């Protein structure tokens with residue numbers, strides 16, 4: 001079996017690298033790694049595997065997991081804010 005990355009995998013890896021850097025820049029990377037942050041909508045612990053989005057709210061950082069229901073709620077949430 002070849003160990004070469006498929007083009008999509010390479011793009012995802014670069015994206016994940018930048019995302020982890022972004023999490024480090026906003027100071028939440030360690031929390032995500034150690035599983036102490038929770039999804040804003042379903043309170044499931046957030047990890048690098050299920051994190052979909054982060055956004056600031058009232059001076060803190062909120063996290064959203066990859067549950068389709070949470071993604072739907074996040075979209076509604078931002079639509080209502082506008």
Ligand SMILES: [Zn+2]
Pocket residue numbers: 039040041042043044064065066067070
């Ligand atoms: Zn969730």
